[in-house]
Amino acid sequence: HSPALAAALQHRLDHLTKPLGALGRIESLALRLGLILGGTAPRLDAPQLVVFAADHGLAARGVSAYPADVTWQMVENFLAGGAAVSVLARQHGLALTVVDCGVCHDFAPRPGLVVRKPARGTADALDAPAMTPEQCAAALANGAELLRGLPGNALLLGEMGIGNTSSAALLLARLAGHDIAACTGAGTGLDADGIARKTAVLRAVLERHAGATAPLAALAALGGLEIATMTGAVLQAAAERRVIVVDGFIACAAVLVAARLAPAVTQRCVFAHRSGERGHGLMLDALGAEPLLDLGLRLGEGSGAALAWPLLVSACALLDGMASFAQAGVATAG
Amino acid sequence: HSPALAAALQHRLDHLTKPLGALGRIESLALRLGLILGGTAPRLDAPQLVVFAADHGLAARGVSAYPADVTWQMVENFLAGGAAVSVLARQHGLALTVVDCGVCHDFAPRPGLVVRKPARGTADALDAPAMTPEQCAAALANGAELLRGLPGNALLLGEMGIGNTSSAALLLARLAGHDIAACTGAGTGLDADGIARKTAVLRAVLERHAGATAPLAALAALGGLEIATMTGAVLQAAAERRVIVVDGFIACAAVLVAARLAPAVTQRCVFAHRSGERGHGLMLDALGAEPLLDLGLRLGEGSGAALAWPLLVSACALLDGMASFAQAGVATAG
Structure with a gap:
């Protein structure tokens, strides 16, 4: 696995409009799918x-x-x-x-x-x-x-x-x-x-x-x-x-x-x-x-x-479709 | 809840082409959905x-x-x-x-x-x-x-x-x-x-x-x-x-x-x-x-x-769409 890709996926997950880690196992699933399929916006195709x-x-x-x-x-x-x-x-x-x-x-x-x-x-x-x-x-x-x-x-x-x-x-x-x-x-x-x-x-x-x-x-x-x-x-x-x-x-x-x-x-x-x-x-x-x-x-x-x-479909859709805090104009924690 | 409907739902579940109870919690979910919606082939509509x-x-x-x-x-x-x-x-x-x-x-x-x-x-x-x-x-x-x-x-x-x-x-x-x-x-x-x-x-x-x-x-x-x-x-x-x-x-x-x-x-x-x-x-x-x-x-x-x-959609689809042992010509246990 690529550490750079893992870091990019984690960065993406951490900036989506939700508290850190709030999607639980769906986040680790998204990370895994991104690592397998080789990108920060993995798409499942013709299962x-x-x-x-x-x-x-x-x-x-x-x-x-x-x-x-x-x-x-x-x-x-x-x-x-x-x-x-x-x-x-x-x-x-x-x-x-x-x-x-x-x-x-x-x-x-x-x-x-x-x-x-x-x-x-x-x-x-x-x-x-x-x-x-x-x-x-x-x-x-x-x-x-x-x-x-x-x-x-x-x-x-x-x-x-x-x-x-x-x-x-x-x-x-x-x-x-x-x-x-x-x-x-x-x-x-x-x-x-x-x-x-x-x-x-x-x-x-x-x-x-x-x-x-x-x-x-x-x-x-x-x-x-x-x-x-x-x-x-x-x-x-x-x-x-x-x-x-x-x-x-x-x-x-x-x-x-x-x-x-x-x-x-x-x-x-x-x-x-x-x-x-x-x-x-x-x-x-x-x-x-x-x-x-x-x-x-x-x-x-x-x-x-x-x-x-x-x-799995949800994990990919969330990674791809959710807005970041910056995009949505939502304040962050603290 | 209607005991007659519960019995009819359980009978339906027990005759589908799978071992008794093999769909686990999906079966109890199907039973519940049937009881709420009032039939043995419940359909979820416009959620x-x-x-x-x-x-x-x-x-x-x-x-x-x-x-x-x-x-x-x-x-x-x-x-x-x-x-x-x-x-x-x-x-x-x-x-x-x-x-x-x-x-x-x-x-x-x-x-x-x-x-x-x-x-x-x-x-x-x-x-x-x-x-x-x-x-x-x-x-x-x-x-x-x-x-x-x-x-x-x-x-x-x-x-x-x-x-x-x-x-x-x-x-x-x-x-x-x-x-x-x-x-x-x-x-x-x-x-x-x-x-x-x-x-x-x-x-x-x-x-x-x-x-x-x-x-x-x-x-x-x-x-x-x-x-x-x-x-x-x-x-x-x-x-x-x-x-x-x-x-x-x-x-x-x-x-x-x-x-x-x-x-x-x-x-x-x-x-x-x-x-x-x-x-x-x-x-x-x-x-x-x-x-x-x-x-x-x-x-x-x-x-x-x-x-x-x-x-929930699966539970309804399985209840409605699976064949019974008799319909499919599959032998039963024992």
């Missing part, structure tokens, strides 16, 4: 909400409250416009793209759907690495290539994949060094017994892949084709200086892997919200993130990123 | 952001970091479009009206400005009641009359008045029974010594008006022509079943007075945010309020209400 979808072999172990078919059914729902993220994307003028990163289903081609699947779902991580190194590398490359083809300067992360809170919990436990019990939550709605069973399965998966400690090895072993594709997209978006709006627990897991590969990635991120999923607090801590919203969301899809989006 | 402005005699006692002239200068800034609330109102399509409830200044008439002033500022509450009973009654009536003339079904509360965190702190201390030190904060930016001096002044004001314990007596004695006018508007908006979007510390003080007069008022309210002003937490507790945002805002003007507004 892209991308939903990364894939299936998980581990879902067969009963780690989710929902059957695995819900992954492809929800992809259809996204494309038909009936999901939460569809509604929110319409509200905020976000272009919505759904990427089949590895769903166990053949979708009819249609606008808004991109198919980039190295495999039809991951392997059951209790038996084998979720992805081969080649599949994992392909997913990362797919994410980067996809991103290069998207317009605009902002990426909002969404995901869908029955079983994917398991992969996210595994990656958090492995990459941040937490016990799996602290990382494992209800996902789509497990009860206490279900969470206990899920935790036991995940603990066994970690033991099965005890050697997978490097970021890419962990990603391949513990999975998520959608998480790997998202990780590739995050790395590319950061390199292109796009604003990355991070949704909940699973999107954070992709950012965690990306940040272990390229720590500066988190400087390009705006963390949308603190979710209701157990483990998300530890995940945010591992990323040094202070999210904008805290609404008990635990849906994924990019819904939290979309709900936070207008705050 | 009105009203900034109530007035001056405070107590400002002469040095209770603010800014000179009193900033009140009228900021009114000019609101009308010229350069204030934070001006920018946010434009972003979200909120009609912005500024009401001169008692500013020590004569404004040239112009669109968006309404003049309803029982007095040019309040009296110094250390010497006398801030308002006479007649002035206070006139302000309340002005607020109600103003509201009756506004279109739409949603009111966003804003305010401007150098010295008005003092009035809000006094009302909180008196009506909720807290020590004034716990209610008194930095306002526009006092340092620790400034807060100590402000607290001492406010403690003396409370002693001076020890008998003013009933809500209207407290309102008149402890002041705020803008707070009184806002209280009248809140009572009228609640009676008309409008959604009332409550901004920060000062707007909450008006709602507190209104709720002491008509407790059902809070059922019509959506509390926008937890502000950075000391005392706001106690104020929210006194109102039984759970605000949507927590961004360290301490600007007033209605800026927090405007920042929270898109969440």
